[in-house]
Amino acid sequence: MARPVETAWHEFASPEELAEALAGTVAEHLAGAVKSRGHATLAVSGGSTPARFFRALSAKALAWDDVTIALVDERFVGANSERSNERLVREKLLQGPVANASFAGLFSADSDPDQAAASADRKFAGLPLPFDVVVLGMGLDGHTASFFPDAENLDALLDPSQTRVVMPVTAPSAGEPRLTLTLPILASARFLALHIEGEAKRDVLDATLSDAKPTAPIRRVLDAAASPPQIYWTA
């Protein structure tokens, strides 16, 4: 019987209220990390959901020059592409005082996905792990990060004993090739949040959380979480 994962549910009346609340909590965790360890690390997801949260977080006052912001995953496209998560983070989050934060991206030009993943793996190995904060999104297929259910190497991506920090992903449903942090890196976060919006995503999450034999990648991550996952949801 799968262990029913303990999660904390945070529901909001609007995307704006959720964004402000999540930004405030994330800022508190980052400030606490800087105070106790002199540095803080944050990994964020891309896609269409997090823009409001990024804008709200970019308004928070803290020692951003002691913070490293990394991507949870990336589409294998250049940073000028409309599809780029790096572009999204640079345009919506690395603004104002947050421009002083360090940024750790995943894409590198002049390389194929395997080479780019190996390069990012070396770069990320130099980061102080675990991440203080990881903010995940979720697709309607139950994927999170780039753990797409049809990924060729899904077992390796979700392997709790995986020693790679960054891996390439090829999945027919993903569109372009992807680069992603692996399950142990995401699950070990000191503060793990899942930010989803809409009834359809809530229903998908509810179904996988009550699944006696869970298969959805998001459930595998939540089950492996070192701290109780915090679900942030609004209709």
Ligand SMILES: O=C(O)[C@H](O)[C@@H](O)[C@H](O)[C@H](O)COP(=O)(O)O
């Ligand atoms: O690169 C990405 O797209 C994200 O990192 C991915 O994991 C995202 O969180 C989900 O696909 C949800 O995306 P939406 O927010 O667009 O629904």
